[in-house]
Amino acid sequence: MGDQNKYKSGSIFDMQFITSSISTTLVLLLLGLVVFFVLTAHNLSVYVRENISFSVLISDDMKEANILKLQKKLNQEPFVKQSEYISKKQALKEQTEAMGTDPEEFLGYNPFTASIEIKLHSDYANSDSIAKIEKMIKKNTNIQDVLYRKELIDAVNDNIRNISLVLLALAVVLTFISFALINNTIRLAIYSKRFLIHTMKLVGASWGFIRGPFLRKNVWSGILAAIVADSILMGTAYWAVTYEQELLQVITPEVMLIVCASVLAFGIVITWLCAYFSMNKYLRMKANSLYYI
Known part of the structure; x- marks a missing residue:
């Protein structure tokens, strides 16, 4: 019976461990979420930019075979992601459907010109x-004009730049807040063991020997918290892309892999650092000081 009680009291999965893990999970x-939004914001900016297109209007004198050759040549340029040839007939059909x-x-004639839409x-x-x-492009004499909305492109880039700066600042602030919250949780847990730490010092245990169990326990707490947090994030992301398939352009497997790895790394590193510094604080204290903190 005594051995069982001893085992239970020394078990890593005690109430303090569970409470600490829950708090760490939330942080x-x-x-x-910060890492997720930073990465998805980048993917979203790429997605938006790559869906901005401009039109290359082709002269009526240019034969379709030559237009297709021009399109093929443009596709080889490093700036072209995708191009689409729209003939005069296709342009007329699309505008007829749009206008009714x-x-x-x-008019008695087709007022539209052939064009190449470039993304x-x-x-x-x-x-x-x-x-x-x-x-x-205009060096080619068969090109009538190149049409694009400069104001829209400038507005998109300005907004993306501003959002990126806000997210970066938010990420820095929340990282410090998260570190402080986890540090406070771990310090409170170690605070309750301060007399045990002092007793171990009195019997001649080295600092490394005393720190070991506390560091391992808190790292395991961080790992468990990271696994739970990753599960929640992965589940939410899976639900989102299942609900809206277009989100796969933004919430990619690579993004989720980086997010999960980051959470696990944060969980291990932050809990280890916080436990290490908290332990050192109490290891340096004299016996009298333990009663006044």
Whole structure:
């Protein structure tokens, strides 16, 4: 009976361990969300930029075979992510469906020109790069014009830049807050054992020997908390992409892998550091000081 009680009191899964793990889980969940939003914000910015397109209007004198050759040549350029050739007939059909009337019926001719719609890689989706691309494309005399919405592109890039700065600042602040919360949780847990720590010092135990069990216990608490937090984050992400398939463009497996690895790393590193510094604090204390903290 005595052995059982001793085993239970020394078990790693005591109430203090569970309470500490729950508190750490909530904080790691917060940190995981920060990492998640930072990474998905980057993916979202790439997705938005790569869906901004511009139109290359082709002269009516250019034959379709030559237009397709031009498209193939453009596809080989590093800035092109995707291109689509829209013939005069296709443009007329699309506009007729959009307007509900056929312009050719009352004009007597097809007013639209053939074009190549180009979507850029995200690194080139800015006004400066597009201006250079426009200049290069217009060297071809069969190009009537290059159309793009400069104001929209500038607005998108400005908003993405501002959101990124806000998320970065938020990530830094929440990281410090999370560290403080976990540190406080662990310090309270070790505080309750301060007299036991002092007793071990009195019998000649080294600091490393005394720290060992506390460090291991808190690291295991961090690992358990990280696993629970990762499970919640993965479950939420899975539900989100199941509900809306388009989110797979933003919430990629790579993002979730980085998030889960980050949460696990935070769980191990932060709990170890907090336990280490808290233990050193009580190891340095004199016996009299233990009663006044």
